[in-house]
Amino acid sequence: MSRVVFTVPASFLLTGEYFVTEPGQPGLAIAADPCATVLIEPAQTLCFRSSWGSSAGSGADISWGSSAGNGPGSNSACNAPQQITADDSPLLAAVLDEWQQAVGSLADLHWPAAAGRTAPLQGARITVDTGRFFHADGSKRGFGSSAAACVGFCTALAWLHPNSRSFDRRRITGIAVQAHRRFQGGRGSGYDVTAAVYGGAGLFTGGDCPDWEPLPQLLPLLSPLWLLNTEPVSTPQSILGYSGFRHRHPARCEQLRQRNVLLHRQLAELCDTPRPSAADLLQLLSRARDIGIELGREIGVPAEPSGTLIQQLHEVPLVKAVGAGSETLMVFGHPRRPAPAAEPLLPLPAGTPLPSSLHPEEP
Structure with a gap:
């Protein structure tokens, strides 16, 4: 085996809003295309490369170790893992710090020994x-790029571990969520990391190590989906706004929180029916939209379309914000492109992120 390639999907929180930043609070999340691509190759030492900016790999690019022109197993020096700091890459530094705290030394990681080779190579790229x-x-397109990168690095490190079979999805989720929170300064629910690890649709429950209940029966009911990106909104600032609202107006916040809990209880009941309908799901999503709009107004971060978009989308069955504020809008139940800037979204089934060689027993 000369290399391992796998993908990590984008992630979207359909319901749950900022409540999912609190332990025990539920939300509905999905994994979808587009995906990040992760490549693991044999090398003489452990080194990393992260690229973004375009699908061709141009634009912003940070490399650690061998230059892009060196092939696998080259003798070019890679930075020692302990030398990678937040100045090199805040996200990678967070991943490596969390890995060493939760799992152990990076020196244990290596490319597996191949047939006919008495010892494994000392590292990997x-x-x-x-x-x-x-x-x-x-x-950014608001698709969870840092979460996908975090999952990609953590899964690759797990594949290189001598006891790789001990890393199930829950363990990788726990490591990746904590690493992503380090990167975000301690904030973040972890829904994006969790959805990226498990794939498909699922009921997310916030907490130190978030919980995930797969809901595969919802995927057919969600199609077709369309996405619209508007103006960027700062997620950390939005979460701070929610935190301030929660402390200033606890009774009002609790009222909205309980409506969110009830909605997800009814969502779970819908999934337990023999033949859940798209119309019933759309009704629940409409109620989630209303909760999100009310909450957005309370914290001063609007969660509804504005300006010309309102005119373009007036005949659409449902439009709901699925990112911070109205940064990303999702259009449900519309058979054709609802606006010139809308792009189709393809939800992905569960089981897509991890390389099959890491978990051969999983689909």
Whole structure:
């Protein structure tokens, strides 16, 4: 085996809003195309490469170790893992710090021994390409690029571990969520990391190590889906706004929180029916949209379309914000392109992110 290639999907929170940043609070999340691509190749030492900015790999690019022109197993010096700091890459530094704290030394990782070789190579080169998560000008599309990169690096490290079979999806989720929170300064629910690890649709429950209940029966009911990107919104600032609202108006926040809990209880009941309908799901998503709009107004971060988009989308069955504020809008139940800037979204089934050689017993 000369290399391992796998993909990590984008992730979207359909319901749950900022409540999922609190332990025990539920939300509905999905994994979808586009995907990040992860490449693991044999090398003489452990080195990393991350690229973004376009699908071709141009634009912003940071390399550690061997230059892009050196092939696998070259003798070019790679930076020792302990030399990689937040100045090199805040995200990779967070991943490596969390890995060493939760698992152990990076010196234990290596490319597996091949048939006819008495010992494994001493390292590997890990490349994570999130180019499809960015616009042509290098701006983010709001698809969870840092979460996908975090999952990609953590899964690659798990594949290189001598006891790789001990890393099931829950363990990788725990490591990747904590690493991503390090990168985000301690904030973040972890829904994006969790959805990227498990794939498909699922009921997410926030917490130190988030919980995930797969809901595969929802995927056929969600199609077709369309996405619209508007103006970027700062997720950390939005979460701070929610935190302030929660402390200033606890009774009002609790009222909205309980409506969110009830909605997800009814969503679970819908999934337990023999033949859940798209119309019933759309009704629940409409109620989630209303909760999101009310919450957005309370924290001063609007979660509804504005300006010319309102006119373009007036005949659409449902439009709901699925990112911070109205940064990313998802259009449900419309058979044709609802607006010139809308792009189709393809939800992906469960089981897509991890390389099959890491977990051969999983689909």
